[in-house]
Amino acid sequence: MRICVVTPFxxxxxxxxxxxxALKRVLESVGHEVVHLQMRSRQDVCRRYGRRRPNRxxxxxxxxxxxxxxxxxxxxxxxxxxxxxxxxxxLQDACTADVxxxxxxxxxxxxxxxxRNPAYFGKGFDRVVxxxxxxxxxxxxxxxxxxxxxxxxxQISCVTVRDRATAQFVQSLTSAxxxxxxxxxxxxxxxxxxxxxxxxxxxxxxxxxxxSYGSQLLPVCELQQFAHSRGLMLVxxxxxxxxxxxxxxxxxxxxxxxMKRADCVFTTTFHGTIAAILGRRRFLAISAVQKTEDLxxxxxxxxxxxxxxxxxAMDEDIDYASVMGAVMQQRDASLxxxxxxxxxxxx
Numbered sequence: 035m036r037i038c039v040v041t042p043f044x045x046x047x048x049x050x051x052x053x054x055x056a057l058k059r060v061l062e063s064v065g066h067e068v069v070h071l072q073m074r075s076r077q078d079v080c081r082r083y084g085r086r087r088p089n090r091x092x093x094x095x096x097x098x099x100x101x102x103x104x105x106x107x108x109x110x111x112x113x114x115x116x117x118x119x120x121x122x123x124x125l126q127d128a129c130t131a132d133v134x135x136x137x138x139x140x141x142x143x144x145x146x147x148x149x150r151n152p153a154y155f156g157k158g159f160d161r162v163v164x165x166x167x168x169x170x171x172x173x174x175x176x177x178x179x180x181x182x183x184x185x186x187x188x189q190i191s192c193v194t195v196r197d198r199a200t201a202q203f204v205q206s207l208t209s210a211x212x213x214x215x216x217x218x219x220x221x222x223x224x225x226x227x228x229x230x231x232x233x234x235x236x237x238x239x240x241x242x243x244x245x246s247y248g249s250q251l252l253p254v255c256e257l258q259q260f261a262h263s264r265g266l267m268l269v270x271x272x273x274x275x276x277x278x279x280x281x282x283x284x285x286x287x288x289x290x291x292x293m294k295r296a297d298c299v300f301t302t303t304f305h306g307t308i309a310a311i312l313g314r315r316r317f318l319a320i321s322a323v324q325k326t327e328d329l330x331x332x333x334x335x336x337x338x339x340x341x342x343x344x345x346x347a348m349d350e351d352i353d354y355a356s357v358m359g360a361v362m363q364q365r366d367a368s369l370x371x372x373x374x375x376x377x378x379x380x381x
Contacts, residue, residue: 056219
């Protein structure tokens with residue numbers, strides 16, 4: 035079967051890439067041909083790297099600003115290399131696929147203008163299933179202006195969702211309760227060898243990996259004290275941070291290996307949390323969004339959120355036998371729903 039996946043695989047974001055890549059590999063493992071809808075030109079994709087504009091911070095610390103922007107621009111060739119692993123098609127070609135899968139990520143979050151594209155809601159396609167989409171931080175009030183987009187959800191033959199908030203939203207539209215499934219990043223077993231980043235600092239040091247889109251939510255002073263009191267370096271992964279001992283740029287696939295090699299992980303993101311789980315690392319998450327809380331709850335990890343005591347919480351062991359048991363159980367259930375949806379185009 036030829037399957038076209040519609041998801042933001044080419045964002046400058048490791049999580050967006052990994053969920054798309056993982057779903058592709060899962061589908062290919064049972065013999066399907068998988069292509070991805072290319073929704074932006076190469077020039078548009080390139081412009082999303084290093085797009086930071088001067089602000090008050092730049093005026094106060096111009097050298098730091100220029101270094102940050104240069105770091106972001108250096109991401110593009112790393113991500114572009116991994117993007118070559120996808121087969122991409124135009125919208126016209128996507129319509130000829132046997133079935134279109136609306137992939138995971140926050141593709142139904144209308145608060146983000148990127149996702150106000152009709153294709154993310156199944157518009158224009160005949161045979162559509164949705165696997166693990168999320169509304170992110172959007173609320174029902176946010177959809178009042180986008181009735182035309184939302185109507186597409188009602189036409190999808192099979193909908194499975196990534197979190198409870200999205201399930202409640204879909205149920206309010208369709209009166210049907212969609213099943214919860216795992217994000218594809220946890221659906222895939224990751225048995226293949228992962229590329230390793232060429233970084234001498236990481237090879238020479240033990241470190242705490244910090245993965246966050248910004249520093250606003252981070253207890254920076256506590257992180258520094260925790261790492262250095264234990265003889266660890268503080269490494270910011272994928273983003274430059276002047277307060278860290280080292281900032282590492284890496285491709286999305288290298289990202290998983292960088293996180294796995296860390297002594298422990300601190301993150302503010304959903305896929306940063308997943309990366310720590312895949313690497314079986316001790317970790318703490320600052321859970322600013324419900325989807326991360328939902329994931330931690332489903333995997334028996336409720337205690338892994340930062341509550342103001344970094345040292346004591348990070349030193350606690352995680353029962354990964356229990357965690358991975360929950361992953362395996364939910365993986366089997368999620369795969370069964372996916373195969374059924376693809377076979378029948380209905381739940």
